[in-house]
Amino acid sequence: MNDFKKIEKKWQKYWDKNKTFEVTEDKDKKPYYILVEFPYPSGSGLHVGHVRSYTAQDALARMMRMQGYNVLYPMGWDAFGAPAEQYAIKNHIHPKEAVKENIKTFKNQMKTLGFSFDWSREYSTTDPDYYKWTQWQFLQFYKHGMAYKDTIPVNWCPKCKSVLSNEDAAGGVCERCGTQVVQKEKSQWMLRMSDYAEDLLTGLDDTNFADRVKLGQINWIGKSEGVELDVEIVGGGKFSIFTTCIETIYGITFFVIAPDGKLIKELMPRVENKDEVEAYIKETATKSNMDRTELNKGKTGVEVKGIKAINPVNGKEVPIFLGDFVLGDYGTGAVMAVPSHDQRDFEYAVEHNLEMIQVIDGADVSKKAFEKHEYLGKGCKLMNSEEFDGLVVEEARDKITDKLVEMGIGRRVNNYKMRDWIFSRQRFWGEPIPMIDCPKCGWVPMDEKDLPLLLPEVAEYEPTEDGESPLANIPEFVNCKCPKCGGDAKRETDTMPNWAGSSWYFLRFMDAHNDKEFASMEKMKYWNRVDWYNGGMEHTARHLLYARFWVQFLYNIGLVPNKEMIWTRVSHGMVLGSDNQKMSKSKGNVINPDDIVNEYGADTLRVYEMFMGDYQMDAPWSTDSLRGCKRFIDKVIRLKDKVNDKEGYTDTLEAIQNKTIKKIEYDLTHMGYNTAISSLMILANAYDDLENITKDDYRLLLILLNPMAPHITEELNEELGFKPICESEWPEYDEEKTVESVKDIAVQVNGKVRATIQINVEDDEQSIKERAMECDNVKKHIEGKEIVKVIVIKGKIVNIVVK
């Protein structure tokens, strides 16, 4: 049987020619929108990991189409960003050409795998017709005060010569190249994502994301409730701190402020030891995040001499320090230090020989701090806290907060770890930011009707040495007229991050070729939302959060129908190498899907990847197992020889057939792909046990297997003379017939199986009980013993308890 190549080609052509999977907004059908993360068309081609998730979603799409749903299953390309640019630089071609080439490869691979995408909706984020709307939406952010320019210390990758978002620089190393990130001051476009922190949290209630996905989002947003407190400075002036442990306020022995924050700059004129302080600020700036977190556990810092702060509750004057464990961009960039009750403050106090005051009773604080997670909920009481002495912590927290609020110096506030989104990249290969810097008018947005702002056609697109975008070197691009006053002005030369285009691509699929709007409200209302979104776990924090933020903003300005446009989000496990390690060229364990398709066929690869293990877990590659799937398909082919001329279904197969239909429906909608395949193997084995099967029997197996193995099943179906499966209806099962009327159940004595009896569904408890007692082996084990009770679970088990 080596004509699978011919067969697969034939049916791929058929689907293309008949536009089988293209959909329109058909009002008579129920819409269902299935989405997989569109790939980054890299130079190395499709990965077997792509095949896993695309096949899974493809199977769901194919089944649901047969069930009468109007299934939108689109595909496109997320082609802006550093990898495409680096690939282009390395191979000395223009990124546009590189992307075109890579898309062609990807698309061919997808076609040979028989994915049922609606190719009429294909686009790339790099198409001017698409990024026009990305730019347009950026202008909406700007016009609603959600985009602003700010000079901030940013993560800088010295190798990629680019600014990275906190998300891209997670762990203090560059996401792309692994180089240590350093801090650098830069003027950047920002989106006010932190304004949406609370909405992004509550919005999760309107989604059906997997729990682990929701949790990832919640952790990333990182909400903490606490008190913001104004602190007076001796001799005038004040600053604010944020704390979640206001109950320890009487234990303050010093304050620490961030060296990279704005506060120290304001205080500078009054600082006595300016040289020392400035040196420390400089030192901090050269340290990467990594240094600040891992390598530098010892608490460095200097005292800010000449300035003392006043503890508002007792008037005590305490010193102020700089310390790089306090971050400039979280909270207020300043903290109250209570060394007895915070381990970081404790370490800092030991290092700098500072006073400690215990204010919560219940532990020895001479060796380490007695922290919040240790004293909360244990009934611990306050001490050394004047009128609050003796109060339980939780109560004291409330009373102290009330007092501070009353005094007008305290506010209950929430803080979030999530920061604003740094939206500028000093890169060529991204959407140009459509803003113009006019010497007279300041930043002016481009006129919407002039969009798209195209990337210029140039030969040089490598980043400049000083970290400016390559676009800055192109006078024809930079120089322009101010849309407001008509005078000479300069364009923004930074481009958008590659997360931009992917933050709204799923909306575009609903109306992919609209040249009047990014997507029409009418079509978005028809499709309503993404019903089922599959992607990698690695995208559940960042991409999904950006996309939700983007959508919520569009909703607030009335441009999309729902505040959450994604309903279910699930994630798949990785396909590992056969050595159980992540596939990588350096380890030599990479499996190329093309090779597998060539040798075994697309159907085999698809079936194998569905069968390989729990969909949500990583699974190692096994070519032996793949061969097993090939054998299964061969067996299905051979079963055709058993088909007789009889009409209808074989009686003895009724139960298993109904059961299998039900099982496949359940499994394909619950990510149980491996057990779906297994139940089809069981069905095929049942057929194989018979001398003959009917045409209808055989066709049922073909239809049920079709979502996973669409080519061979269509071919066999056609050979029987039926109309194509992709134009047929999904079979219905009869719940009553899924239950076998005769069944073997176990008989246990004291929980141990001693016999098996055959029962009928109609049998009553008493007769089952009697028959169970009559089994020889059961008799042997209950002989001479007192029967305490007999438990009969109908259709499942009998347990006789004896003493």
Next chain:
RNA sequence: GCGAGUAUGGCGGAAUUGGCAGACGCGCUAGACUUAGGAUCUAGUGUCCCAGACGUGCAGGUUCAACUCCUGUUACUCGCACCA
């Protein structure tokens, strides 16, 4: 350190509500058919001191009955990481 997840034969993994642990597949063993087999078919395949007993990371508990529920614990994987 914090958060999440995982742990079942030689291997990948089943067990939807507590009800015969190991479905299904791989691998392996023996046999059949064969010039041949990465083909197909048949039988077998958790462990052991094998009429029986023991077995789902480990130690307890609840129950007639526990992979499943509860308490504690270990290892690994992933995410976050001085977030006040």
